[in-house]
Amino acid sequence: MNLIRRYCLSLCMLTLGIAMSVAAHAQAAAPAAAPAAAPPPSAAELKDTAAKAPTTADLAKGDPGGSLTGTVGDVPVSDTKTGLTLGDTASQVGQNKVAINFVWTLVTGFLVMFMQAGFAMVEAGLCRVKNANHTYMMNFFVYGCGLLAYWLIGFAIQMGGAAGNSNLGGLQPLNAEHSTTIFGKTWNLWGQTGMFLSGHTYDVGVMVLFLFQMVFMDTALTIVTGACAERWKFLTFAVSSVLMGAFTYPLFGNWAWGTGWLSQLGSNVGLGKGYCDFAGSGVVHAVGGLTALAVALIVGPRIGKYNRDGSPNAIIGHDISAVLIGCFILAFGWFGFNPGSTLGASANGNLRIGSIAVNTMLAGCTGTFGAILYMWALKGKPDASMSGNGLLAGLVAITAPSGFVNTVGAAIIGLVAGVLVCLSCAFVESVMKVDDPVGAISVHGTNGLWGVLSVGLFADGTSNYGGSWNGVTGSVTGLFYGDASQLAAQLVGISTLLGFVFTFSFLLNLVLEFFIGHRVSAETEIAGLDIPEMGQLGYPEFVFREEAGNFTEVPAAAVA
Amino acid sequence: MAANTGQGRGFVTFLVGFTVTCAGLYLSNKLLLGVGLIVVLVSLFQFLKLKPLEGKTAQGPSPIVMKLFGAFLAALGWGITLFGMHLTGGTTGRIVLALVGIGVSLFGMIYVLPAAFNKNAIWKA
Numbered sequence: 001m002n003l004i005r006r007y008c009l010s011l012c013m014l015t016l017g018i019a020m021s022v023a024a025h026a027q028a029a030a031p032a033a034a035p036a037a038a039p040p041p042s043a044a045e046l047k048d049t050a051a052k053a054p055t056t057a058d059l060a061k062g063d064p065g066g067s068l069t070g071t072v073g074d075v076p077v078s079d080t081k082t083g084l085t086l087g088d089t090a091s092q093v094g095q096n097k098v099a100i101n102f103v104w105t106l107v108t109g110f111l112v113m114f115m116q117a118g119f120a121m122v123e124a125g126l127c128r129v130k131n132a133n134h135t136y137m138m139n140f141f142v143y144g145c146g147l148l149a150y151w152l153i154g155f156a157i158q159m160g161g162a163a164g165n166s167n168l169g170g171l172q173p174l175n176a177e178h179s180t181t182i183f184g185k186t187w188n189l190w191g192q193t194g195m196f197l198s199g200h201t202y203d204v205g206v207m208v209l210f211l212f213q214m215v216f217m218d219t220a221l222t223i224v225t226g227a228c229a230e231r232w233k234f235l236t237f238a239v240s241s242v243l244m245g246a247f248t249y250p251l252f253g254n255w256a257w258g259t260g261w262l263s264q265l266g267s268n269v270g271l272g273k274g275y276c277d278f279a280g281s282g283v284v285h286a287v288g289g290l291t292a293l294a295v296a297l298i299v300g301p302r303i304g305k306y307n308r309d310g311s312p313n314a315i316i317g318h319d320i321s322a323v324l325i326g327c328f329i330l331a332f333g334w335f336g337f338n339p340g341s342t343l344g345a346s347a348n349g350n351l352r353i354g355s356i357a358v359n360t361m362l363a364g365c366t367g368t369f370g371a372i373l374y375m376w377a378l379k380g381k382p383d384a385s386m387s388g389n390g391l392l393a394g395l396v397a398i399t400a401p402s403g404f405v406n407t408v409g410a411a412i413i414g415l416v417a418g419v420l421v422c423l424s425c426a427f428v429e430s431v432m433k434v435d436d437p438v439g440a441i442s443v444h445g446t447n448g449l450w451g452v453l454s455v456g457l458f459a460d461g462t463s464n465y466g467g468s469w470n471g472v473t474g475s476v477t478g479l480f481y482g483d484a485s486q487l488a489a490q491l492v493g494i495s496t497l498l499g500f501v502f503t504f505s506f507l508l509n510l511v512l513e514f515f516i517g518h519r520v521s522a523e524t525e526i527a528g529l530d531i532p533e534m535g536q537l538g539y540p541e542f543v544f545r546e547e548a549g550n551f552t553e554v555p556a557a558a559v560a
Numbered sequence: 561m562a563a564n565t566g567q568g569r570g571f572v573t574f575l576v577g578f579t580v581t582c583a584g585l586y587l588s589n590k591l592l593l594g595v596g597l598i599v600v601l602v603s604l605f606q607f608l609k610l611k612p613l614e615g616k617t618a619q620g621p622s623p624i625v626m627k628l629f630g631a632f633l634a635a636l637g638w639g640i641t642l643f644g645m646h647l648t649g650g651t652t653g654r655i656v657l658a659l660v661g662i663g664v665s666l667f668g669m670i671y672v673l674p675a676a677f678n679k680n681a682i683w684k685a
Contacts, residue, residue, distance in 0.1 A: 148575070149578075152578070152579060152582040153582045153585065183646050195582060195585065195586040196582070196583075196586055198586070231618075233614075234563055235563065235567045235570070235571060235607070238571060239571070239574060239607075242574075242575070242578065246578075265645075269645060269646075271645075271651075271654070293669070297673055297674065297677050298677070300617075300618070300619045300677065300681070300682075301681070301683065303618045303682075305683070306681070306683040307683065308683065308684060308685075310683075310684075431670075432670055432674040433674060433678050433681070434674060484651045484652070484655065485651045487655060488651050488654045488655045488658060491641070491654075491655060491658035491659065491662065492641055492642075492645065492654075492658055494658075494662055495637060495638050495641035495642075495658055495661045495662050495665065496638060496641075498634060498637060498638065498662060498665035498666065498669065499634055499635050499636075499637045499638020499639070499641070499661065499665045500635070500638055502634055502665070502669060503631050503634045503635045503638075506631050506634075506673075507631060510627070514608075515604045515605075515607050515608050515611070516604075516607040516608075516611065517611050517614065517617065519617040519618070519619060520562060520614075520617070521562070521614055521615030521616060521617055522615070522616055522617060522618040523615055524562045524615065525617075525618060529562075532562030532563065533562050533563045534563070535563070554618075555618050555682045555683075555685060556685060
């Protein structure tokens with residue numbers, strides 16, 4: 001039935017398209033004449049068009065102008081005896097739409113995958129040279145740990161009930177979601193199909209979705225490695241990453257993107273269009289940032305980070321060029337992150353990708369301005385590492401609202417993020433006394449939450465992704481454009497991130513602390529993790545500079 | 561002692577156990593699921609056995625009750641938000657209750673938990 005319906009729909013669309021183009025052509029030729037209703041193309045006309053297709057002999061001469069390549073002759077014919085039919089043409093139109101969306105989603109996914117390189121450079125550059133190999137290796141291996149866990153079970157939990165996305169051909173095999181009924185409403189909790197990508201989920205559309213979602217998940221995982229760098233035991237990092245890729249990330253991912261209960265807040269209790277997170281300020285960045293906070297609390301500050309009076313010492317990274325180049329790689333990858341989250345470029349309002357890309361660009365720019373101007377005006381220097389963090393903060397914050405806001409909103413969101421990251425870094429370091437060598441908690445956690453909140457404030461109600469979002473008709477509209485209930489939905493999302501994701505990550509890692517221990521020994525930490533943990537220096541021919549006493553003395557309690 | 565073969569073997573055991581557990585879930589096979597979980601547990605106890613050999617860390621003891629209380633507060637805030645959603649039908653009421661919930665969670669996360677971990681922090685010694 002579905003096939004017939006889709007066939008009929010495609011046929012109608014094709015007829016309408018041809019009729020409109022004929023009408024437009026008639027108007028151009030004779031503007032004074034009233035537009036006449038164009039008759040549907042007959043089979044004879046179609047055959048006539050097919051007959052005019054360039055022959056093999058024509059094509060053999062070469063096509064330098066490109067006018068002979070890609071014509072009616074390239075439309076596959078289902079029956080050579082009857083020749084080209086309307087059905088063949090309609091099928092090709094449908095396949096072209098899905099093909100465009102497949103290619104778009106895959107290529108943007110490849111861009112997001114490349115962000116791993118950016119993360120590796122930023123994190124390693126902000127660490128001391130004696131830990132370079134270890135930091136790079138965490139960023140390298142997190143890709144494998146996350147991918148394996150996500151293939152085994154994570155994807156099924158997150159997207160196992162996400163059927164219905166027409167951009168990627170329907171994704172009908174992903175049709176099982178575990179749900180429960182509370183106060184008379186059905187709430188979806190986790191997906192149940194897609195483990196090992198086997199059985200019915202051995203499907204072209206599902207594979208495209210898996211690749212795209214997998215690289216997003218890996219981005220969240222790699223955030224934690226930055227906050228815990230220079231003292232995290234490699235073994236514990238690996239086990240923790242597997243568990244995060246298998247459970248923590250996919251659960252929240254399901255609730256927000258996999259038809260889970262947060263996305264149902266609109267349809268079930270009338271909160272706007274449900275929790276809206278276009279590309280993952282909450283799902284990816286806040287989940288990563290809050291997990292980073294949970295693990296950084298457990299693993300504790302590096303030796304020498306704090307003085308006896310609690311004042312922090314700056315521990316300078318070894319390579320600012322790697323940091324800034326890494327930031328640019330990340331900004332480049334973000335053009336996959338945000339525009340790619342339409343999961344298509346054709347149909348369903350997906351042409352908004354242009355707006356999404358510009359919003360992304362702008363927020364990164366104003367984020368950089370926010371951080372540079374804040375540091376310059378208040379601390380006297382346009383600090384390079386904080387400038388990089390300002391760029392990333394702007395990008396993180398615009399990730400959730402990128403598909404729903406206009407350029408002015410995007411610029412404001414980025415600017416706020418740039419200042420916020422400076423304030424948050426100071427708060428985390430000096431008030432909470434949590435040691436975060438790269439500022440990951442502030443960049444991704446704080447600004448991830450700000451991004452989620454900003455959807456509820458700045459969404460301008462002009463986006464139209466197929467006429468509805470999360471099953472609620474209409475466009476996502478924030479408080480400043482007249483819908484306070486959307487803000488309520490976003491606050492429920494923020495509360496879930498703080499109350500569930502953080503607590504779950506904290507308890508999970510507390511169990512690992514009991515069994516494995518998160519932190520390397522004091523001797524290993526002072527020597528640098530490269531040799532004891534990885535067996536090789538990151539830069540074997542470098543001459544190490546002598547560090548200050550407070551970074552090289554083994555604390556008495558660690559040897560007692 | 562830092563990274564070593566014992567850790568490597570333990571990690572292999574963990575991955576095998578985790579994979580078998582997932583296979584048990586996928587195939588709805590209780591035997592496979594049970595075997596997988598046991599192998600995961602074995603790997604955890606392998607890690608536990610290695611832990612004391614790895615040297616002292618630069619961490620002071622921190623009160624577990626306070627840590628759990630901080631985590632409880634973070635979760636309680638979420639509970640307040642969820643309950644508030646059903647307590648009132650008005651948007652303003654829901655926003656206020658969500659903000660209260662967020663406040664409680666943040667209190668647990670950025671005040672109670674850091675205080676627990678920093679109580680006997682090594683840099684204070």
